[in-house]
Amino acid sequence: MQPAPVTKYRPFPPVALPHRQWPGRTLSHAPIWCSVDLRDGNQALAQPMSVEEKLEYFDLLVKIGFKEIEVGFPSASQIEFDFCRRLIEEKRIPAGVTIQILCQCREDLITRSLEALRGAKSAIFHLYNSTSPKQREYVFNASRAEVVGIATHAVAFLKKHMAPLVAEGTQLRLEYSPESFTSTELDFALEICEAVTDVWAPTVANKIILNLPATVEYAMPNVHADQIEWMATHLTRRDRTLISLHTHNDRGTGVAATELALLAGADRVEGTLFGNGERTGNVDLVTVSQNLYTHGIHPGLDFSDINGIREVYERCTKLEVPVRSPYAGELVFTAFSGSHQDAIKKSWPHQKPDRPWDVLYIPIDPADVGRSYKAIIRINSQSGKGGVAYVLENTFGFTLPKLMHKEIGKIINDLADTTGRELTAEEINAAFQREYLERTAPLALEHFKTSEHDSAVKCEARLTLHGESHKLTAAGNGPIDAFVRALGTTSLPKFEVLSYAEHSLGKGAEARAVSYIQITTDRGTSLFGAGIDTNIELASIKALVSALNRALAKH
Ligand code: KIV
Ligand code: ZN
Numbered sequence: 001m002q003p004a005p006v007t008k009y010r011p012f013p014p015v016a017l018p019h020r021q022w023p024g025r026t027l028s029h030a031p032i033w034c035s036v037d038l039r040d041g042n043q044a045l046a047q048p049m050s051v052e053e054k055l056e057y058f059d060l061l062v063k064i065g066f067k068e069i070e071v072g073f074p075s076a077s078q079i080e081f082d083f084c085r086r087l088i089e090e091k092r093i094p095a096g097v098t099i100q101i102l103c104q105c106r107e108d109l110i111t112r113s114l115e116a117l118r119g120a121k122s123a124i125f126h127l128y129n130s131t132s133p134k135q136r137e138y139v140f141n142a143s144r145a146e147v148v149g150i151a152t153h154a155v156a157f158l159k160k161h162m163a164p165l166v167a168e169g170t171q172l173r174l175e176y177s178p179e180s181f182t183s184t185e186l187d188f189a190l191e192i193c194e195a196v197t198d199v200w201a202p203t204v205a206n207k208i209i210l211n212l213p214a215t216v217e218y219a220m221p222n223v224h225a226d227q228i229e230w231m232a233t234h235l236t237r238r239d240r241t242l243i244s245l246h247t248h249n250d251r252g253t254g255v256a257a258t259e260l261a262l263l264a265g266a267d268r269v270e271g272t273l274f275g276n277g278e279r280t281g282n283v284d285l286v287t288v289s290q291n292l293y294t295h296g297i298h299p300g301l302d303f304s305d306i307n308g309i310r311e312v313y314e315r316c317t318k319l320e321v322p323v324r325s326p327y328a329g330e331l332v333f334t335a336f337s338g339s340h341q342d343a344i345k346k347s348w349p350h351q352k353p354d355r356p357w358d359v360l361y362i363p364i365d366p367a368d369v370g371r372s373y374k375a376i377i378r379i380n381s382q383s384g385k386g387g388v389a390y391v392l393e394n395t396f397g398f399t400l401p402k403l404m405h406k407e408i409g410k411i412i413n414d415l416a417d418t419t420g421r422e423l424t425a426e427e428i429n430a431a432f433q434r435e436y437l438e439r440t441a442p443l444a445l446e447h448f449k450t451s452e453h454d455s456a457v458k459c460e461a462r463l464t465l466h467g468e469s470h471k472l473t474a475a476g477n478g479p480i481d482a483f484v485r486a487l488g489t490t491s492l493p494k495f496e497v498l499s500y501a502e503h504s505l506g507k508g509a510e511a512r513a514v515s516y517i518q519i520t521t522d523r524g525t526s527l528f529g530a531g532i533d534t535n536i537e538l539a540s541i542k543a544l545v546s547a548l549n550r551a552l553a554k555h
Contacts, residue, residue: 012219015186015226022225022264030292030299032242032268033285034068035061038083039102041276042072045317051083053316058087060312061273062097065301068124070100070270074116075109084116093121100124100175105154114161120170124209125162127154128177131184131192144188148195151176155199174200175209177246182214182227190234202240210235211270213246214257217280221253225260232265244268247283249275254283259291273313274321274328287326294357294364303327306369333366333376336422338384338409341377345386379423381416385409392432395425401501401516404528411435436530439549442466443492448541450479457482463545465490479537480517483544492548493555494522500543502536515540519547527551 038057042048049057054072061069071087072080084101087093099120103113105127117123129150136142142150155174162172176196178189193210202208212231214224228243235241243266247254258269271277275284286306289299303309306328310321323330335341343360351359359365366372377387377394385405392398392408400408415431416423423431446469447462456475459482463470470490476482484497502515513536520526527550531542 012223014223015230017226017230020226020229020264022229022260023222025263027259027262027292027295027297030289030297030301031245031262031266032068033066033289033299033301034070034100034244034268034270035066035272035285036070036246036270036282037061037272037276039070039072040270040278040282041272041317044276044278044281045319047318048079049316051079051086054083055086055092056312057316058092060309062094064273064303064309067096068098068100068268070102070124070126073102075103075112081112081116088117088119095121098122098124098171098173100126102126102128105129105150107154107157110154110158111161114158114165117165117170117172118168122171124173124175125158126175126177126209126211127151127158128179128211129154130180131178131189132180133185134183135180144191148192151178151192152195152199155196159200173206173209174202175211175244176200177211177213179213180215181212182219182224183216186227186230186234190231193231194236197235197237197241202237204239207240207242208237209242209244209268211244211246211268212266214248214254215246217248217250217254217257220251221256221260224257225264228261228266229264242267244270245283246270248277249280249283252280254281255287255291258283258288273309274319274325276313276317276319284326286328290327290364290369293368304368304370306371308370327364327369333362333371334378335361335376335387336378336380336382338382338387341384341387341390343386344376345390379412379416379428380421381413383409383413383416388412388428391425391428396429396432397505398432398514398530399503401499401518401528403499403518404516407528408432408435432530435550436528436546437532439546439553441549442552443545443549445542445545448483448538450482450537459483459486461486461541465492480540480544483541487548493551495519495548495551497544498526500540502539505532513539515543517543517547519544519551521551521555523555525551525554527554 038054071084074081074084093099101113103109131147136147166172178184178192181189197208200208232243245258245261245266247257271283271285273286275281286303289301290303292299310328314320321328335344340361347360357365377390379387388409389400389405412428412431442465444464449460451458457478458475459479461472472486472489474482474486476485497517498520499518502513505512505514512532512534514532516528516530518528527547529543529547529550531539531546533539533542
């Protein structure tokens with residue numbers, strides 16, 4: 001038992017914002033995205049990416065459509081510096097893409113970072129210092145005024161020393177982060193942001209980016225939204241400011257915090273693919289962007305090949321995307337539960353290409369992220385008849401009559417129970433073949449032929465029953481009727497045909513017919529048989545033999 005009462009932890013203080021607007025708003029457009037995979041994400045890897053891996057990852061981010069990419073912390077290590085230089089010198093940064101570098105508020109580091117950026121067409125210089133009371137007290141032993149001084153001095157130093165770079169044609173913008181913003185008193189966060197803005201003197205055309213990080217996520221998403229709305233409504237130069245979010249995921253609500261803070265007025269979102277980043281990670285931009293997409297807002301990022309993106313991500317980071325990760329996880333388009341499978345199967349046919357997406361239990365068309373429909377329904381002992389029928393139809397082309405679903409569902413469920421694991425589509429098909437199509441005992445059909453006489457159909461059949469050979473003839477109003485009558489002359493129990501269905505299997509010269517026949521025996525058992533043949537008549541006769549063999553096996 002965890003200790004109770006809980007005195008070790010405290011509630012997070014709410015923000016006094018009685019007239020908050022964000023709860024009444026809806027999102028109408030995508031934010032500016034900035035990927036921090038190559039910096040915040042990379043610094044959190046047990047084995048950071050090599051330069052080659054970073055280059056491949058950078059290309060991936062560009063391909064997805066990121067226009068702002070934080071490429072590293074060039075003053076922190078030679079690898080980071082070299083990577084930045086390679087991007088610039090090898091002209092790997094396409095027009096329209098801005099690289100961003102992170103730097104602490106220190107003169108030597110700013111100088112080195114400016115060197116790293118030489119020759120870049122467009123760059124964001126990201127300065128940060130920690131602002132929360134605990135950081136000020138424990139880590140820096142600095143007063144509020146001293147912390148403001150660190151930030152403003154750095155901005156002034158940058159402004160002075162960036163002149164040569166700008167003269168050479170680099171468009172340089174400033175991003176400032178009061179690190180640990182969400183744990184900082186709002187009035188102090190405002191004070192330091194205003195002071196930095198004073199020194200930088202942004203314009204409407206060249207706005208300052210104020211990045212307000214949830215460096216560690218301590219509060220609920222509504223409190224985060226309040227903090228952002230409070231800042232958005234108190235900053236004096238809102239028209240010259242882009243408010244940027246940088247959420248981490250310690251409480252598992254990084255996505256929710258980001259979404260609510262966008263409602264609260266933020267313009268920009270920093271995060272990573274699949275939520276890589278320190279501890280529980282940065283916010284997952286795949287989820288945030290696809291959540292927008294599924295609400296009818298194009299995010300301006302392209303995740304139409306999510307499997308390909310995941311492959312590069314997993315190879316470069318050596319991390320695995322969890323199977324339940326929204327949109328990208330292995331199992332997120334899979335239903336195991338019977339009632340879900342049934343609802344998916346029933347709603348799917350109503351989905352028309354020109355209509356809004358309405359398939360039950362699947363909030364996005366898997367095709368929109370390059371996923372296939374095939375794995376949507378998977379079978380274990382929790383699965384139902386609808387799922388089994390779906391697999392047989394979608395993977396193997398058997399459109400079983402509705403009444404047959406229950407029967408095959410039970411057979412497959414029992415098999416899943418016995419194996420105690422998930423069944424593959426192949427195992428389901430094999431069980432179907434064994435149960436219905438491959439039965440030759442006690443009744444085996446050796447020969448079957450029909451001829452028409454006036455309006456009647458005469459059949460001649462040769463079969464083995466319990467090892468004994470029989471030659472039968474009879475007439476009826478069709479081949480099935482004639483065969484039923486012929487079988488009536490044997491020792492087989494009496495039965496009646498209840499229903500019949502057939503369809504073709506495959507196309508062209510390879511096409512065959514598959515028939516399903518339901519019978520009821522004199523003992524009141526009703527069950528199905530199935531048969532396949534290139535000849536449709538023979539397919540139905542085989543289906544009848546299959547049904548009888550199953551009935552005899554049961555009795
Ligand atoms: O999480 C954080 O606060 C950061 C800053 C450097 C922006 O990564
Ligand atoms: Zn961070």
